[in-house]
Amino acid sequence: MNESRVDKWKQVCEQRPQDELARFTLAKALYEAERFEEAVPEFQRAIDAKPDWLMAHVFLAKSLVELGQGAPAVVVLKRARELALEQDHSEPLAEIDDLLEELGP
Amino acid sequence: MTLRAYAAIAFLCGGLTACLARTRAEDPLPGPQQDAAVVADAATSERRVVASAYVPVPPWEAWDWIASSDRLDQWLAQEVALDVIVGGPVRLVSDGVVTEGSISAVDEPTSMAWSLSASGGAQRVVTFRVSGEIGGARIYVDEGPFPADAAGEATAVAHRRRWNQALSVLRAAVMRGLPTEPQESPFTAAP
Numbered sequence: 001m002n003e004s005r006v007d008k009w010k011q012v013c014e015q016r017p018q019d020e021l022a023r024f025t026l027a028k029a030l031y032e033a034e035r036f037e038e039a040v041p042e043f044q045r046a047i048d049a050k051p052d053w054l055m056a057h058v059f060l061a062k063s064l065v066e067l068g069q070g071a072p073a074v075v076v077l078k079r080a081r082e083l084a085l086e087q088d089h090s091e092p093l094a095e096i097d098d099l100l101e102e103l104g105p
Numbered sequence: 106m107t108l109r110a111y112a113a114i115a116f117l118c119g120g121l122t123a124c125l126a127r128t129r130a131e132d133p134l135p136g137p138q139q140d141a142a143v144v145a146d147a148a149t150s151e152r153r154v155v156a157s158a159y160v161p162v163p164p165w166e167a168w169d170w171i172a173s174s175d176r177l178d179q180w181l182a183q184e185v186a187l188d189v190i191v192g193g194p195v196r197l198v199s200d201g202v203v204t205e206g207s208i209s210a211v212d213e214p215t216s217m218a219w220s221l222s223a224s225g226g227a228q229r230v231v232t233f234r235v236s237g238e239i240g241g242a243r244i245y246v247d248e249g250p251f252p253a254d255a256a257g258e259a260t261a262v263a264h265r266r267r268w269n270q271a272l273s274v275l276r277a278a279v280m281r282g283l284p285t286e287p288q289e290s291p292f293t294a295a296p
Contacts, residue, residue: 002175005175021194021196022186024186024188025174025186028174029175032175054190055188055190055193087192089190091213092190
Protein backbone atom coordinates (compact mmCIF):
# COMPACT_ATOMS: atom_id res chain seq x y z
CA MET A 1 0.00 0.00 0.00
CA ASN A 2 2.73 2.48 1.00
CA GLU A 3 4.79 1.79 -2.13
CA SER A 4 1.86 2.35 -4.50
CA ARG A 5 1.07 5.51 -2.58
CA VAL A 6 4.63 6.74 -3.07
CA ASP A 7 4.37 6.05 -6.82
CA LYS A 8 1.06 7.87 -7.02
CA TRP A 9 2.37 11.01 -5.31
CA LYS A 10 5.62 10.91 -7.29
CA GLN A 11 3.50 11.09 -10.44
CA VAL A 12 1.49 13.99 -9.03
CA CYS A 13 4.72 15.86 -8.16
CA GLU A 14 6.07 15.25 -11.66
CA GLN A 15 2.87 16.69 -13.14
CA ARG A 16 2.76 19.62 -10.70
CA PRO A 17 6.31 20.29 -9.48
CA GLN A 18 5.30 23.56 -7.81
CA ASP A 19 2.54 21.89 -5.79
CA GLU A 20 3.87 22.07 -2.24
CA LEU A 21 0.97 20.12 -0.71
CA ALA A 22 1.59 17.27 -3.15
CA ARG A 23 5.30 17.45 -2.24
CA PHE A 24 4.46 17.24 1.47
CA THR A 25 2.11 14.30 0.84
CA LEU A 26 4.82 12.49 -1.15
CA ALA A 27 7.30 13.13 1.66
CA LYS A 28 4.85 11.72 4.21
CA ALA A 29 4.22 8.66 2.03
CA LEU A 30 8.00 8.09 1.88
CA TYR A 31 8.24 8.55 5.65
CA GLU A 32 5.43 6.05 6.23
CA ALA A 33 7.14 3.62 3.83
CA GLU A 34 10.26 4.03 6.03
CA ARG A 35 12.19 5.43 3.04
CA PHE A 36 13.69 8.14 5.22
CA GLU A 37 16.64 9.01 2.97
CA GLU A 38 14.22 9.88 0.18
CA ALA A 39 11.79 11.59 2.56
CA VAL A 40 14.37 14.10 3.83
CA PRO A 41 14.89 16.03 0.54
CA GLU A 42 11.15 16.02 -0.14
CA PHE A 43 10.34 17.53 3.26
CA GLN A 44 13.18 20.00 2.67
CA ARG A 45 11.64 21.02 -0.66
CA ALA A 46 8.27 21.51 1.01
CA ILE A 47 9.96 23.75 3.61
CA ASP A 48 11.81 25.67 0.89
CA ALA A 49 8.44 26.38 -0.74
CA LYS A 50 6.77 27.29 2.55
CA PRO A 51 9.34 28.10 5.26
CA ASP A 52 6.80 28.30 8.11
CA TRP A 53 5.41 24.80 7.48
CA LEU A 54 5.42 23.39 10.99
CA MET A 55 4.58 19.74 10.31
CA ALA A 56 7.09 19.55 7.45
CA HIS A 57 9.75 20.59 9.99
CA VAL A 58 8.51 17.99 12.50
CA PHE A 59 8.55 15.16 9.94
CA LEU A 60 11.90 16.28 8.54
CA ALA A 61 13.35 16.09 12.06
CA LYS A 62 11.77 12.68 12.67
CA SER A 63 13.22 11.41 9.37
CA LEU A 64 16.67 12.68 10.39
CA VAL A 65 16.32 10.94 13.75
CA GLU A 66 15.48 7.69 11.96
CA LEU A 67 18.66 8.14 9.90
CA GLY A 68 20.71 8.63 13.07
CA GLN A 69 21.38 12.30 12.28
CA GLY A 70 20.65 13.68 15.74
CA ALA A 71 22.51 17.00 15.44
CA PRO A 72 20.71 18.32 12.33
CA ALA A 73 17.43 16.95 13.74
CA VAL A 74 17.89 19.13 16.85
CA VAL A 75 18.42 22.22 14.66
CA VAL A 76 15.21 21.46 12.73
CA LEU A 77 13.29 20.72 15.93
CA LYS A 78 14.36 24.02 17.48
CA ARG A 79 13.00 25.85 14.43
CA ALA A 80 9.84 23.71 14.63
CA ARG A 81 9.49 24.71 18.28
CA GLU A 82 9.66 28.40 17.34
CA LEU A 83 7.02 27.86 14.67
CA ALA A 84 4.75 25.93 17.06
CA LEU A 85 4.92 28.80 19.56
CA GLU A 86 4.37 31.45 16.86
CA GLN A 87 1.41 29.52 15.45
CA ASP A 88 0.04 28.54 18.87
CA HIS A 89 0.01 24.79 18.20
CA SER A 90 0.23 23.01 21.51
CA GLU A 91 0.07 19.36 20.38
CA PRO A 92 3.05 19.41 18.03
CA LEU A 93 4.87 21.45 20.68
CA ALA A 94 4.57 18.60 23.18
CA GLU A 95 5.86 16.13 20.58
CA ILE A 96 8.75 18.47 19.67
CA ASP A 97 9.72 18.85 23.33
CA ASP A 98 9.64 15.07 23.81
CA LEU A 99 11.90 14.59 20.79
CA LEU A 100 14.32 17.30 21.94
CA GLU A 101 14.48 15.69 25.37
CA GLU A 102 15.23 12.28 23.81
CA LEU A 103 17.99 13.77 21.69
CA GLY A 104 19.57 15.49 24.70
CA PRO A 105 21.19 18.92 24.95
CA MET B 106 -53.91 -1.07 39.88
CA THR B 107 -55.93 -4.15 39.00
CA LEU B 108 -54.54 -7.58 38.31
CA ARG B 109 -55.60 -7.16 34.68
CA ALA B 110 -53.52 -3.96 34.38
CA TYR B 111 -50.47 -5.72 35.84
CA ALA B 112 -50.97 -8.56 33.38
CA ALA B 113 -51.22 -6.11 30.47
CA ILE B 114 -47.99 -4.36 31.52
CA ALA B 115 -46.20 -7.69 31.95
CA PHE B 116 -47.42 -8.79 28.51
CA LEU B 117 -46.24 -5.56 26.89
CA CYS B 118 -42.85 -5.67 28.64
CA GLY B 119 -42.38 -9.30 27.70
CA GLY B 120 -43.22 -8.55 24.09
CA LEU B 121 -40.85 -5.60 24.02
CA THR B 122 -38.03 -7.65 25.55
CA ALA B 123 -38.59 -10.44 23.05
CA CYS B 124 -38.64 -7.92 20.20
CA LEU B 125 -35.38 -6.31 21.36
CA ALA B 126 -33.75 -9.71 21.84
CA ARG B 127 -34.74 -10.73 18.34
CA THR B 128 -33.47 -7.46 16.84
CA ARG B 129 -30.11 -7.78 18.63
CA ALA B 130 -29.74 -11.40 17.63
CA GLU B 131 -30.34 -10.57 13.99
CA ASP B 132 -28.28 -7.40 13.92
CA PRO B 133 -25.79 -6.94 16.75
CA LEU B 134 -25.00 -3.37 15.66
CA PRO B 135 -26.35 -0.68 17.96
CA GLY B 136 -27.64 1.54 15.16
CA PRO B 137 -28.14 1.58 11.43
CA GLN B 138 -24.99 0.59 9.55
CA GLN B 139 -25.23 3.72 7.46
CA ASP B 140 -27.58 6.64 6.98
CA ALA B 141 -27.70 10.14 5.53
CA ALA B 142 -30.28 12.91 5.61
CA VAL B 143 -30.86 16.54 4.72
CA VAL B 144 -31.90 18.58 7.73
CA ALA B 145 -33.13 22.18 7.92
CA ASP B 146 -31.86 24.65 10.50
CA ALA B 147 -34.86 25.74 12.59
CA ALA B 148 -33.75 29.38 12.69
CA THR B 149 -32.36 30.01 9.20
CA SER B 150 -33.92 27.17 7.17
CA GLU B 151 -30.48 26.56 5.70
CA ARG B 152 -29.90 22.92 4.89
CA ARG B 153 -27.24 20.57 6.19
CA VAL B 154 -26.37 17.04 5.25
CA VAL B 155 -25.84 14.71 8.16
CA ALA B 156 -24.60 11.19 7.60
CA SER B 157 -23.02 8.37 9.54
CA ALA B 158 -21.54 4.97 8.98
CA TYR B 159 -20.66 2.17 11.36
CA VAL B 160 -17.21 0.67 10.82
CA PRO B 161 -16.10 -2.51 12.61
CA VAL B 162 -12.74 -1.12 13.71
CA PRO B 163 -11.64 0.65 16.91
CA PRO B 164 -12.16 4.44 17.09
CA TRP B 165 -8.44 5.19 16.64
CA GLU B 166 -8.46 3.27 13.36
CA ALA B 167 -11.71 4.95 12.30
CA TRP B 168 -9.90 8.25 12.88
CA ASP B 169 -7.22 7.15 10.43
CA TRP B 170 -9.89 6.73 7.77
CA ILE B 171 -10.80 10.42 8.04
CA ALA B 172 -7.35 11.87 8.77
CA SER B 173 -4.85 10.01 6.57
CA SER B 174 -4.63 10.87 2.91
CA ASP B 175 -3.83 7.25 1.99
CA ARG B 176 -7.08 6.16 3.64
CA LEU B 177 -9.18 9.10 2.45
CA ASP B 178 -8.27 8.55 -1.19
CA GLN B 179 -9.73 5.07 -0.95
CA TRP B 180 -13.24 6.40 -0.34
CA LEU B 181 -13.66 10.18 -0.42
CA ALA B 182 -11.88 11.43 -3.55
CA GLN B 183 -9.31 10.21 -6.05
CA GLU B 184 -6.66 12.52 -4.64
CA VAL B 185 -6.73 13.76 -1.07
CA ALA B 186 -3.89 15.79 0.39
CA LEU B 187 -4.01 17.39 3.81
CA ASP B 188 -1.95 18.47 6.78
CA VAL B 189 -3.94 17.60 9.88
CA ILE B 190 -3.34 20.67 11.99
CA VAL B 191 -5.53 23.74 12.53
CA GLY B 192 -4.93 26.02 9.55
CA GLY B 193 -3.41 23.17 7.54
CA PRO B 194 -4.39 22.81 3.89
CA VAL B 195 -6.91 20.29 2.49
CA ARG B 196 -7.32 19.51 -1.19
CA LEU B 197 -9.59 16.94 -2.81
CA VAL B 198 -9.56 16.11 -6.51
CA SER B 199 -12.28 13.98 -8.06
CA ASP B 200 -12.89 13.67 -11.79
CA GLY B 201 -10.85 16.84 -12.31
CA VAL B 202 -12.94 18.85 -9.83
CA VAL B 203 -10.68 20.48 -7.27
CA THR B 204 -12.04 21.33 -3.84
CA GLU B 205 -9.70 23.24 -1.57
CA GLY B 206 -9.79 24.60 1.91
CA SER B 207 -8.23 24.40 5.31
CA ILE B 208 -8.61 22.52 8.54
CA SER B 209 -10.56 24.70 10.91
CA ALA B 210 -10.61 22.42 13.95
CA VAL B 211 -8.90 19.24 15.10
CA ASP B 212 -9.54 17.26 18.24
CA GLU B 213 -7.59 14.09 17.51
CA PRO B 214 -8.81 11.33 17.54
CA THR B 215 -12.40 12.48 17.90
CA SER B 216 -13.34 15.29 15.55
CA MET B 217 -12.11 17.48 12.75
CA ALA B 218 -13.65 20.24 10.63
CA TRP B 219 -12.72 21.33 7.13
CA SER B 220 -13.69 24.71 5.63
CA LEU B 221 -14.00 24.03 1.92
CA SER B 222 -14.92 25.80 -1.26
CA ALA B 223 -15.46 23.96 -4.54
CA SER B 224 -14.14 25.73 -7.64
CA GLY B 225 -16.57 28.65 -8.05
CA GLY B 226 -18.80 27.29 -5.29
CA ALA B 227 -19.88 28.50 -1.90
CA GLN B 228 -17.97 27.97 1.31
CA ARG B 229 -19.04 24.97 3.33
CA VAL B 230 -17.86 23.25 6.46
CA VAL B 231 -17.53 19.49 6.71
CA THR B 232 -17.28 18.17 10.23
CA PHE B 233 -16.23 14.60 10.96
CA ARG B 234 -16.73 12.98 14.33
CA VAL B 235 -15.74 9.52 15.52
CA SER B 236 -17.63 7.84 18.31
CA GLY B 237 -16.91 4.44 19.80
CA GLU B 238 -19.66 1.84 19.54
CA ILE B 239 -19.95 -1.82 20.49
CA GLY B 240 -17.43 -3.70 18.39
CA GLY B 241 -16.36 -0.69 16.36
CA ALA B 242 -16.93 2.98 15.78
CA ARG B 243 -19.31 5.31 14.04
CA ILE B 244 -18.10 8.06 11.75
CA TYR B 245 -20.45 11.04 11.68
CA VAL B 246 -20.35 13.62 8.89
CA ASP B 247 -22.04 17.02 8.90
CA GLU B 248 -21.81 19.25 5.83
CA GLY B 249 -23.31 22.69 5.38
CA PRO B 250 -24.74 25.20 5.13
CA PHE B 251 -26.67 24.90 1.88
CA PRO B 252 -28.86 27.90 1.01
CA ALA B 253 -32.53 27.81 2.02
CA ASP B 254 -33.81 27.88 -1.54
CA ALA B 255 -34.67 25.33 -4.22
CA ALA B 256 -31.13 25.27 -5.59
CA GLY B 257 -29.67 24.83 -2.11
CA GLU B 258 -32.12 22.03 -1.39
CA ALA B 259 -31.21 20.30 -4.67
CA THR B 260 -27.48 20.59 -3.92
CA ALA B 261 -28.01 19.25 -0.41
CA VAL B 262 -29.99 16.29 -1.75
CA ALA B 263 -27.23 15.55 -4.26
CA HIS B 264 -24.62 15.75 -1.49
CA ARG B 265 -26.71 13.43 0.70
CA ARG B 266 -26.66 10.87 -2.09
CA ARG B 267 -22.93 11.32 -2.60
CA TRP B 268 -22.16 10.97 1.10
CA ASN B 269 -24.23 7.79 1.10
CA GLN B 270 -22.16 6.44 -1.80
CA ALA B 271 -18.87 7.56 -0.27
CA LEU B 272 -19.71 6.02 3.08
CA SER B 273 -20.63 2.74 1.34
CA VAL B 274 -17.21 2.75 -0.29
CA LEU B 275 -15.62 3.59 3.08
CA ARG B 276 -17.34 0.62 4.75
CA ALA B 277 -16.24 -1.67 1.91
CA ALA B 278 -12.66 -0.36 2.14
CA VAL B 279 -12.61 -0.90 5.91
CA MET B 280 -13.94 -4.45 5.45
CA ARG B 281 -11.21 -5.18 2.88
CA GLY B 282 -8.64 -4.30 5.52
CA LEU B 283 -10.03 -6.76 8.04
CA PRO B 284 -8.37 -10.18 8.44
CA THR B 285 -9.89 -12.90 6.28
CA GLU B 286 -7.97 -15.76 7.87
CA PRO B 287 -8.21 -17.11 11.41
CA GLN B 288 -6.10 -15.00 13.73
CA GLU B 289 -6.14 -15.94 17.40
CA SER B 290 -8.32 -19.03 17.31
CA PRO B 291 -10.05 -20.26 20.46
CA PHE B 292 -8.85 -23.72 19.38
CA THR B 293 -5.15 -23.00 19.54
CA ALA B 294 -3.23 -24.37 22.50
CA ALA B 295 -3.38 -22.22 25.60
CA PRO B 296 0.00 -20.70 26.61
